[in-house]
Amino acid sequence: MNAIITDNEKAIIDKHNRILSTISHDLKSPMIALLGFSRILLREIEATNENQRWLDMLKIIIDSGEDMFGLIEDILTMAKMEAGKEMVEFELIEDLAKELIGIEKTFGCEAKAKEIDLSVVIKSHLPVVRWDMKRLRYHVLNNLVSNALKFTPSGGHIVISAEAFEKTVLLKVTDTGPGIPAEMQDKIFKRFGHTEMCSERTKKGDGLGLYNAHLFVTQHSGRISLDKSVHHGATFLIELPVDILKQQEEGQSNIEDKKIKTINRHKLLL
Ligand SMILES: Nc1ncnc2c1ncn2[C@@H]1O[C@H](COP(=O)(O)OP(=O)(O)O)[C@@H](O)[C@H]1O
């Protein structure tokens, strides 16, 4: 996953990303129009309550459009992150529990419709963290929860949990779905790793969600992984530093301290 790439490979990836970005940008505007007008039509037809067949067809158009839009967004995000153009904007998050409950609310209706129990468990007192919560939610947590919802059968459970350690916070997204087969486990965080996976299992996804999540968490000085010790369902772990800026400053001052100590030792030796 963290293999070092050669300059040649980097040049190919850059070129690949430039082409993908151009195509994705060009697809995005007509998609916005298609989705926008379809939603207006849906509202109009729903209001008249007359033609169920049209309503059903329109819902299929909108669902497919949303899938396509998701793919375009994922490709653009990947290209931006790989080019180092996706910023990380740190802010202090005073109430992390509230943020996680917000995610539960976002997916609450979908979970209810699928008869899946979605909950948030806060395992210890959570500190104030310095994270880019908006992007963390968008690139990481939303994707993990929507994957869990995609694969968990009705009657199942999805838990988002959080636990604080000395300098890190561990977030977990656990589900009671079929889990990830051993032969796929090393591919799911890879760039276009899904092309090597059986299409039946991808359930129409583009397979870039976990790769983008991995890029963003790494950019955030954290780590995302699949908990291979859990053998039922899927459990994803995200470990993030509580405050990477503070830790870097402290690291810096430790270095300064060591320098002073070394200088003093030299003085003593002299
Ligand atoms: N919670 C899960 N349960 C089972 N399989 C999963 C789960 N999350 C991810 N996967 C597998 O990993 C693949 C990659 O996920 P992701 O990168 O989010 O792409 P996508 O959702 O677009 O397919 C999925 O297609 C699926 O096969």
Ligand SMILES: [Mg+2]
């Ligand atoms: Mg996904």
